[in-house]
Amino acid sequence: MSRIGKRPIELPAGVKIAQEAGVVKVSGPNGQLSEALPPGIELSLENSTVVIKRLVDNRMGRSAHGLARTLVNNMVTGVSKGxxxxxxxxxxxxxxxxxxxxxxxxxxxxxxxxxxxxxxxxxxxxxxxxxxxxxxxxxxxxxxxxxxxxxxxxxxxxxxxxxxxxxxxxxxxxxxxxx
The missing domain is CATH 3.90.930.12 (Ribosomal protein L6)
Structure with missing residues (x-):
């Protein structure tokens, strides 16, 4: 399991996240960002934390897991702090x-x-x-x-x-x- 990918992302106050058709949209006080997730990756929102999960356990899925978590974390940080x-x-x-x-x-x-x-x-x-x-x-x-x-x-x-x-x-x- 990806050590980076399995860490949850805490959502700061005022930040909203949504996923539709493989695209993640994050909006916050500084603006809005969207990014396409790699195939085989999905988000799950629990309270004010986001957990990235992979659907397939092959080599590409494992490497994309940490990447997807880092991309989403950078988007959350960007719309909240910049x-x-x-x-x-x-x-x-x-x-x-x-x-x-x-x-x-x-x-x-x-x-x-x-x-x-x-x-x-x-x-x-x-x-x-x-x-x-x-x-x-x-x-x-x-x-x-x-x-x-x-x-x-x-x-x-x-x-x-x-x-x-x-x-x-x-x-x-x-x-x-x-x-």
Whole structure:
């Protein structure tokens, strides 16, 4: 039995969950999310807890059990608390600003880079060099943060670029001047 899949999910106050035709819909104070469940998986609602059960006990059913529980748990957390991911810009003259849902970044290229913020994502910029990506969908928040980081990954010699908050950039020693 999947150790992750058999743990029940506690529903916070104000969060409602429904399943119809293999699709789970979770609504809460921050919004609504829906996700298709893998085949052979079903939900059972007991009081204010959700238990994920698998109908078939084959290899695919066992692997999908933990996945389904994690997806539903992320949806419940998203509609109740939300998710956020922080990015830091480091480099001389590197900065970011937000205008009409377009993130404009100066990252040492000849022209500023622009990133259209998708629907369901909120971006805050603090001190021109800290970007906070937030939303209710954990996968979308991670994807947007990854796409922004991809525009200028931190380089190993000086550490210039965009990195996640708390990320350790592995530094390399440069060329040694001849002796």
């Amino acid at each position: 998710f956020e991911k922080g990015l830091e810009i480091s480099g001389v003259g590197y900065r970011a600003e937000l205008n009409n849902n377009v993130l404009k970044m100066v990252l040492g290229f000849s022209a500023p880079l622009e990133y259209k913020v998708p629907e369901g994502i909120a971006i805050k910029i603090e001190k021109l060099v800290n970007i906070v990506v937030s939303g209710i969908d954990k996968q979308l928040v991670g994807k947007v943060a990854s796409e922004i980081r991809e525009m200028r990954k931190p380089e190993p010699y000086k550490g210039k670029g965009i990195k996640y908050v708390g990320e350790q950039v592995r530094r390399k020693v440069g060329k040694s001047v001849g002796s």
